[in-house]
Amino acid sequence: MYENFDAELGWAALHMPRTRAAVAALPALNGVRLACNMHLDLKMAPLVAGLIDRGAEVFLTTCNPTTVQNDVVDFLVKKGASAHAWRDMSDSDWSDSFDKALAWGPTHLCEMGADLTSRLHQSSNGPAIIAGLEATGSGISRLGGVTPRYPIFNWDDLPVKEGLHNRHMVGLTAWHTFFQTTHLTLHEKTVVVIGYGLVGQGVAAAAKAYGGQVQIAELDPARALQAKYDGWPVVDLLEAMPQADVIATATGAKGVLAAKHLQALKDGAFILNVGHVAQEIDVPFLKQHPHSQPMPYVDAYRLPDKTLYLLADGSMFNLTAGYGDSLNAFDVTLAVMAAGIGHIVDAGKDWQPGLYLLPQSAWKAVL
Known part of the structure; x- marks a missing residue:
């Protein structure tokens, strides 16, 4: 847990200028219902808070219960997000979170590990997703066994993420x-x-x-x-x-x-x-x-x-056990994620169902 959350959140935002600029460049997100399955640590807070400020409705689940910071979730819920995630949640609660996220009726998905997409494709029912993002090699591997019902954009294999974060x-x-x-x-x-x-x-x-x-x-x-x-x-x-x-x-x-x-x-x-x-x-x-x-x-x-x-x-x-990427390095990663969200909201609806590499035109401006 963070000892002085407000101060540390301000510090994170200060040292993530690319993310701030990428969020500011997003179109108005009114009407977008974005279900996010991701690590919920301090570095994610500026992005999710920015999406909410741009008009998006957000539902938060986690891709890993051991990396959740509860004060981050609490802050984002106070900002207006819905969430079913807490540190060290049981496997049963974690599995339930995927069903709750899908029952919430998202229009778009932003994932790290393809848990929501995998769960959705196990049934013929579920929300009509317009487009999704996937951020991990593990998620891309899981999607190899799925015939997507909507376009999914892989940004794990972008050189800027592979070469920096990975x-x-x-x-x-x-x-x-x-x-x-x-x-x-x-x-x-x-x-x-x-x-x-x-x-x-x-x-x-x-x-x-x-x-x-x-x-x-x-x-x-x-x-x-x-x-x-x-x-x-x-x-x-x-x-x-x-x-x-x-x-x-x-x-x-x-x-x-x-x-x-x-x-x-x-x-x-x-x-x-x-x-x-x-x-x-x-x-x-x-x-x-x-x-x-x-x-x-x-x-x-x-x-x-x-x-x-x-x-x-x-x-x-x-x-x-640690804090993960440095703020300045993850700033690049998070800015690309923000740009990817802009892409699936804006151009995503025009793509056919399938798995695609996030196009360079969607993210190169954030560097």
């Missing part, structure tokens, strides 16, 4: 959060990064910059080859476990770090996830064992022959 900020802030949470650095530690997409690349580069001895575990042959060309040792995941001091999952897929991998880890290893999906690590296996919490966001699980340290319960570490 490639640089996730890794940087993950290790900042590691230092703050554990009071340890990466010096003399072997760090195994699972996944060598853009997030994994950033996690690896930042770990090396902070003194870690980095190895890459990657199943995709092309990405594994890229990792080798970038100078990283590429290892078999199971074989690497006994030497690993820190494991970072960065794939956005479920079940990446299974029980057999956890059992092979050395005593005292740290495990963290920075991918969008909270189930990258087999946390239920760990929870079968006795545990304690020596530090906030650090759970020590006592297996028969070792103790393993799980960070942030396997959820997105940099945003659950």
